[in-house]
Amino acid sequence: MIVKNRIALVATLLTLGFTPLQSQDLEQGKASFYAKRLAGRKTASGERLHNDSLTCAHRSYPFGTLLKVMNPANGRSVIVRVTDRGPFVRGRIIDLSWRAAKELDIISKGVAMVIVQKASSIIVPYLPTDEIDLPELELETNDGSTDITPYWQDMKKDLQETRQVQNTSKQQ
Numbered sequence: 549m550i551v552k553n554r555i556a557l558v559a560t561l562l563t564l565g566f567t568p569l570q571s572q573d574l575e576q577g578k579a580s581f582y583a584k585r586l587a588g589r590k591t592a593s594g595e596r597l598h599n600d601s602l603t604c605a606h607r608s609y610p611f612g613t614l615l616k617v618m619n620p621a622n623g624r625s626v627i628v629r630v631t632d633r634g635p636f637v638r639g640r641i642i643d644l645s646w647r648a649a650k651e652l653d654i655i656s657k658g659v660a661m662v663i664v665q666k667a668s669s670i671i672v673p674y675l676p677t678d679e680i681d682l683p684e685l686e687l688e689t690n691d692g693s694t695d696i697t698p699y700w701q702d703m704k705k706d707l708q709e710t711r712q713v714q715n716t717s718k719q720q
Contacts, residue, residue, distance in 0.1 A: 573666060574663065574665050575641050575663070575664040576661065577642075577661070577662070578640045578641065578662070579642045579652075579659065579661075579662040580640055580659050581643065582599075582645055584599055591603075593612075597632070597645070599646040600645075600646075600647045601645050602629065602647055603648070604617070604629070604632070604645065605635060605642065606641075606642055606643075606664075609666070610630065611630055613667075614627055614629055614668070615642075615665065616666075617644065617652065618662060618664075618665070619652040619653065619654060619660060622652075622653055624652050626648050626652055627667050628644060641664060
């Protein structure tokens with residue numbers, strides 16, 4: 549009885565569209581790009597499409613995900629941000645903005661083979677440090693004194709002294 553239930557469960561999962569997990573670290577396929585006349589239209593994320601932005605449309609990555617797209621024919625690559633859904637043409641994996649397609653040099657071809665990789669899996673060749681080394685400055689005046697205060701502090705001090713004198717004169 550238990551064996552029949554397990555078989556039924558496995559059969560149900562397979563018939564309902566159970567698909568094996570795929571690694572989305574690296575995809576290879578055809579890329580196309582948005583026509584220039586589509587500039588200004590809203591994308592699926594609600595943002596406006598601009599010809600000079602480095603954005604793309606992808607079917608499965610969440611909006612805002614950074615992707616590295618590489619053209620293996622010439623070795624050029626660009627990092628784009630997902631702002632739209634698509635492409636809805638069979639055989640294509642990504643739609644690029646006009647600027648991204650120009651950076652990859654696929655404008656003249658229209659459709660080209662590319663390799664798409666999630667940008668978070670890209671290793672950055674340097675690590676920025678949080679420490680800032682500030683130089684020590686030696687401030688001095690022409691007369692050789694090192695006791696320098698900004699002009700506004702001197703004015704504030706003079707104003708406070710004037711008010712104190714006025715308050716003491718009123719009390720007397």
